[in-house]
Amino acid sequence: MPEILLTDWNDIIEKKPHAHILQSGAWGELKSSFGWEAVRVKAGEHSAQILFRKLPLGYTIAYLPKPIPKIFGENTALGDEVDRICLERKAIFLKVEPDTWEEKDDHLSLTGWQIGDPIQPPRTIVVDLRGTEDEILARMKQKTRYNIRLAGRxxxxxxxxxxxxxxxxxxxxxxxxDGFxxxxxxxxxxxxxLFHPGGSAELLVAEYEGKPLAAVMVFISGNRSWYMYGASNNQERNRMPTYLIQWEAMRWAKEHGAEExxxxxVPDRDEETLEKHFTGTQRNEGLWGVYRFKRGFGGEVKRAAQALDRVYKPFLYTLYRTATKK
Structure with missing residues (x-):
């Protein structure tokens, strides 16, 4: 089936309440404004939004973030269509980051794949927004609850x-x-x-006497929400504005139908290592301090399923990996 238009894609996403925000039409348009091309394809009941980035000599790399179904394996028709689009655009490889958690991952049983490096943060903390606000607060660390209330006081x-x-x-x-x-x-x-007019995102600011201290941009799709962008300055930090604004972002998400x-x-380490440094003070660089802050809101530490590369041009793929290796 040929590529589908953005309006048709938005109709598809609207009927799939569990679709990841990275598969939304707005996300494709966002990335298209900064060096990528969004291509949307459909085969039968299944669909995918793929991002392409141009390389020299007409080649591209393809990226499929958090697809709605498993596009290869049982969904052969969609997998074939994705392959066709990628080959048509001279993709060296297609990177897929499945929209599932590590313990449910069975993609590695498929042939024709290489283990890839993730683009999105592989490990995160997901807070359960179900229940009353008091129940959500009760699942947080005592110090975090205290700091939320302290900010208000x-x-x-x-x-x-x-x-x-x-x-x-x-x-x-x-x-x-914080070094990121x-x-x-x-x-x-x-x-x-792109996201705010349709109610899929909100920008919140925490203030003291009219002075901005912290801000977050929170996104929502169906029953899921994501805190992607956050900021704070170095003023009035003793008033704990970052704690209160995260709580208000959760309240906003819950009011708009999010359950998580x-x-x-957070740092991509096993949970035992994360918890060791959560209670200690020896690691504060980079995301370690971020983990200590986020862990206080309760939630469950999760790791995304393995990122995988579907290689179309092995020699160029090897060159690309070598050139971009950190």
Missing amino acids: KGVTVRAWDDIDAFNEMIQITGGR GVHTREYYQRAYD YDLWG
Whole structure:
């Protein structure tokens, strides 16, 4: 079947309430604004949104984030269609990150794949939003509950926000302080413009006496929500604004039908190692401090199923892997 239009794709996604936000039409449009091409295909009842990035000499790399079904194996027709599209665009390989957790992964039994490096954070913490707000709070660490309430007592308030310039300034500070990469101001503006009007995202800000202290951009699709982008400056940190804003983001997601809240990224270590450093103070660099913060909200540590590369041009794939190896 030929490629399908964005409007048709949005109709498909609307009928699949469990689709991942990375398979949404808006996500494809976001990535298309920054060097990728989104191609959407359908075979029978199954469908996939694939992202292509151009390489020299007309070659591409293909990326399929969090597909709705397993596209190879039992869904042969869709797998064949994806192969056709990838070969047509001279893809060296197709990277697939399945929308399932590690313990449920059986993709490695398939032939024609290489174990790939993940693009999205492989390990995360997922907070259960079911039950009452008191029940959600009760599942958190005592110190986190205390800090959420302390922020309110210290005059911190949270509201919806649309100041992307200020958000970008704040997230640049956060990335430099905590040692992780951030996007450009244009990227955050495009994400807001694509997702917010339809109610699939909200930007929240925590303030004290009208002064922005922290902000988060939270996304929702069906019964799942994701905290992808967050920022805080170095002012009034004793007022614990980051704790209150995360709680308000969870409340927003719950009010809009989410049953879980994905905190989107912690160090990719086994849970025993993570818990050891959660209670200790010897590791604060990079995502270790982020893990300590996120773990306090309760939830379950999960690891995504293995990222896999479907290789179409083995020699060029080897060159590419060698050139991009960190």
